[in-house]
Amino acid sequence: MSANFEDRSRNSYDNDDDDRGRGTGRGGRRMHRRRICRFCIEKVDIIDFKDLRLLQNFVPERGKILPRRISGNCAIHQRMLAEAIKRARNIALLPYSTD
């Protein structure tokens, strides 16, 4: 499993076009971010939709849900998070959109 994981990551570097995603290039911020799911590390099993302090970390300025490719969340937790954010929106704890 772990070997597989390494392989995959190396491949994706090879396929990258020259500058984008390289640590040295302009897009450096993308590359250095390690894929780590915050919720897995903290062993979160339920994401409460009332926990605004937590949810707000994943709702940027515009009010959209931060994609997994940026936050590094695992699929399971991203799904829970998205559900929680949508519930919070419904009950006016979070905005649907802001401009």
Add this chain to the structure above:
Amino acid sequence: MAGLRQYEILFIVDPGADDDEVGKITETFKQIITDQGGTITRAETLGRRQLAYEILHKREGTFVDLEMEGSGKEIAELERRMRVNDRILRYLTVRMDEDRRRADKFKDRRARKAAKRPSTPGQPARRGTSDFASSDESYEA
């Protein structure tokens, strides 16, 4: 399903209502639930706070949070009453027991894995890169 269902009900009361009125409204709803055969497990007034967007031209409201246990039939009546009541700006009912069961399953699996790992011989390499292995595993959990 034979087991009791758990629900969380969060609703927003009109900002024009004072504490007494909020209390009274909450009591009425609790009454409705118990009349229908449900039990209240938690009731909490979260207080007045700003709404993220306008509802009926109101910018704030009082949030009340209830947790109940029951067959699920209570919810129908409760939601009907909340819809009709014009002091209630918005309500949200969420079923909790399924999520909690799922959380218990996760916890269980984690506990089993933790119990198993030290006794499994012959994989020192993987243990060496413990940082990696642990993150790898929690992805599955």
